[in-house]
Amino acid sequence: MVEGNKIICELFNSKVKIKEIFSIDPQKLDRTDVPVTHISENELKKISMLQHPKDSVAVCHLEPQEKSEDKAIQLVLDGIQDPGNLGTIIRLADWFGIEQIICSDDTADVYNPKVIMATMGSFARVNVVYTNLTEYLADTENVNIGTDMEGENIYRFEKPQKLNLILGNEGNGMRPETERLVEKSVMIPRFGKSRSTESLNVSMAAGIILGQLFKEAE
Amino acid sequence: MVEGNKIICELFNSKVKIKEIFSIDPQKLDRTDVPVTHISENELKKISMLQHPKDSVAVCHLEPQEKSEDKAIQLVLDGIQDPGNLGTIIRLADWFGIEQIICSDDTADVYNPKVIMATMGSFARVNVVYTNLTEYLADTENVNIGTDMEGENIYRFEKPQKLNLILGNEGNGMRPETERLVEKSVMIPRFGKSRSTESLNVSMAAGIILGQLFKEAE
Incomplete structure (x- = not known):
């Protein structure tokens, strides 16, 4: 389920198949290739997952995504639980x-609607696959890099x-089985003096690290 | 109002004054210098702002924060509206x-409880002041730097x-009055091919830019 015309319109040119749209203002969508049903604001409120529903809701067909060959820079997520974090990480991946x-x-x-919303449409452009991580990490030829305050600057x-x-994972970090397959570790130096400063949120840390990894591409 | 023992305990060594704590397990806090009231889980549910209340709620005294002299690197927020974004930015500032x-x-x-929660305790270590931004930016000797896709890499x-x-601001960017006082602009290059990729969230963009600005401090 995808909410809001802005994101729905991005899907028209993507691999995502829209099955049906429910909209309070179908004219704004202006599509003849997808069935659009006119609904009232009250009906939208009932079907929307949002506290403040937008203009439309689209029901999409789920294509299970299959792993393609390893790319030069990939993200590997070991038990990320928060839908907002996952969505933000997908949006970040798309940016880079x-x-x-x-x-x-x-x-x-x-495909959790909260993840879909947080990606701001990016979910249609990034291949997100689920697998047995231990097996994958043992097999891959990519160098497996973890994050760790003892890692390389x-x-x-x-x-x-x-x-x-x-x-x-947000609370517990990597699983021990994953940690054993890490070949190198990196860390973001902390400039603040306070010892008690909580570590950065996982998606923010990913953003700062990717910012550095892509520096050379410039 | 600050929720959760983990953050409340960070406040004991900060400039924030705790007036009273309401806790379902006062023994865990083990303080004699602050009044702690034992409450039931049901009472906590009623006073908490969280969907899933934690163990304690602390009522703190608000000290209006006054501007101190300009520092070498400061953040200036022009109409950030989302409490989660403000909290994340404060946490990021504390890290750097x-x-x-x-x-x-x-x-x-x-002091919005949602901001306080998102800072994970960092609000006690960063001076956050409110002012007439146009007057401040016109007066400061710091170089005012904006973000703009046409800016310097x-x-x-x-x-x-x-x-x-x-x-x-999340939706509208800087106000025109603020933009007129910008001296330089920076941008984060976009490596993804898609034209339609939404720009990065404001706190994520701030993280990536600060990651670069602090590189030289290393």
Whole structure:
């Protein structure tokens, strides 16, 4: 389920198939290739997952996404639970042109409506696949990179040609089985003096690390 | 109002004054200098602002924060509306050791409980002041830096000695009055191919830019 004309319109040119749209203002969508049903604001309120529903809701067909070959820079998610974090990470991947995200089976579902909303449409452009992470990480030729306050300073880190950046669960980090398959670790130096500062949110840390990894591409 | 023992305990060593704590498990707090009232889980549910209340709620005394002299790197917020974004930005500032954030009068309130929660305790360590932004930006000796897709590539940007990084409203960006006082602009290059990719969320953009600005401090 995808909500809001702005995102729905992005789907028309994507691999996502829209089955039906329910809209309070069908004329704004102006499509003849998809069935559009005119509904009232009250009806929209009842079907929407949002506190403040937007203009339309689209029901889309779920294509299970299959893993394609490893790319030069991939994200690997080990048990990310928060739908907002997953959505933000997908949006970030899209910004940096990362084509594939590989998730442990217990990572939040990419088709959860909260994830879909947080991606702002990016879910249609990034391949998000679920797999047995231990098997995948043991097999891949990409260098598996974890994050760890004892790791290499990201500002001095020499990027391998092909890499997986692994992001762990919000509370517990990576699983021990995953940690064992990590080949290198990076860290973002903390400039603030306070010892008690909570570590950065996982999606923010991913953004800052990707900002550095893509520096050389410039 | 601050929720959760983890954050409340960080306040004991901060400038924030706790007036009273309501807790379902007062023994865990183990303080004699602050009145702690034992309450039931049901009572906590009624006073908490959270869907899933934590263990305790602390009522704190609000000290209006006063602007101190300009620091070498400051954040300037022009109408940030989302409490989650403001909280995330404060947490990010704390990570990078940024001591002061200067906000337009219409920026979300730092004492909004949703902001407080999103800062994960960082609100006690960063000075967040509200002021007439146009007057402040016209007066400051810091170089005022905006963000703009036409700006200088952040990877090649030469950082001035003292600067204000200005972050605009989530939907509308900076106000025209603010834009007129911008001296330089920076941008994060977009590596993804899709034209339709939404710009990054404001707090994520701030994180990636700060990641670059602090590179030299390493």
